Amino acid sequence: MQNNSNYKIDWKNIFSFIYETGKITDLNNYSYYFLQKLNKLIPFYAANFFLFDENEEIIESPVCLNVNNQALNAYNSYYYQIDAIREIAFNQIEPSRSTDLMDYKKWVKTEYFTDFLKKNNLYYSCGIDIHHQERLLGTISLFRDKNDNDFSLKDLLYLKLISQQCSNQLNKLFIINNLERKIQKNRHGLLEKAGQKFQLTEREKELLKLLIEGKNNQEIAQDLFISINTVKKHLSHIFNKTEVKNRTELVSLIYKVR
Template identity: 55%
Template sequence: MQSLSKKELEKIYMFILKTGQTINYEKYPYLFLKEIEKIIPYYAANFFLFDEKENPVCDPICINIKKDTVNMYEKYYYKLDTIRAKAFNQPDPIRSTDLLNYSQWVNTEYFTDFISPNNFYFSCGIDIIYRNQLLGAVSLFREKTDKNFSLKDLLVLEFISNQAANQLFKLSAINKLNKTAQRKKEQLIALSEKRYNLTARESEVLNLLISGKNNREIAAELYISINTVKKHLSHIYMKANVDNRTELTSAVFKCEKYIF
């Protein structure tokens, strides 16, 4: 049975500490790959995020993999990827050498036309799963001249997978809430613009105001003077029949009942 040394456990602790600090859902994969390289060195890597229907949320985060390579894979070569077919949405970490007979694999179209030109000879990876929901998939690659990934590398991936799953689930939930709040705010601004006959600039000022920006911050955001901000606010107050930003904010959020 493989075991982790004190030094390796310290590296894992630092990985968990650093990746646990991010609050950005779509930046988490990059941070994950950056930090995992300090524990498991690799030549190239990718990280896919998935939604509830196991569809990719966005383009994969890639290290040392060209965009053209990703496009080629998604358009054609994924159909020939026997590793993906065997390992996708599985809870345990896996190595390509445990899945394939390399003496046969090196003669396939997928290997000769895609793997070999991109130097993805050895690979290992893990799917990040939270309560049976696939959240992400990580793949690490090494060249033929490198050593194969070890069983200890797989143990490290398994060790950090639960923490990664918890963190990614939390970030995905926050991301959904933020997107819902953003859509709601956009709807409120659109309703207020129509209801109070606001100009495009007045709508921009209102948007920043209900986001909690003060006059100085609004001026900096829109590259206008504070006096100009005050003039726009004065016009908005008059149109909305209110006297200050507190009353204006209240009036805007009363439009919420018209959002279906």
């Protein structure tokens, strides 16, 4: 990137963006809210945010703003193979924009541009890949249509400035998500062992699972579509089978099952 010393940086909005996105604690919601808040800092017509696992495989469906599922499916099934920008800029450290990477006089005549980008009003683009150390975590792509101005070097600078915070937050959320999966897997194993040892019914195991997750009787009743009295009856049966007196003793016992 060129020297950006002549740009007047809107630090107030950048710090606000970093603060707001830093409060997002759910990996599944991070991409969507990140793009929504980014649109106030860098205006765009459309955008997508891909997340990647350790093998650089896309995790589930990417979050897209103003890009419909039909266009996304078309890209994933075919157009990614002829996406020249992806070939040049994928998994790079620095942000980039299409007008620096491509000769537009030639590019606008290509199949990828005419049949995909132009059809979906995606004329200008810029983006950045998010890394933590050497691992690729995500790819952010922003688009503007032909009637908008091209992305500026200031926009690229903003992407660069927020990328480190995005890297740290995404890495933290990936770690939390992996831990939650391991805990969930461990809980499933404990419930199966407890079910066998204490001869619990399927309904009792369902209730026990929700109880271990910290839900109260009202929440358990809502999740299982049963009355609170029915919840209490099931709990009473579980207490009798496990020979405990309360929920605390029950949870402690379940985590000790071998």
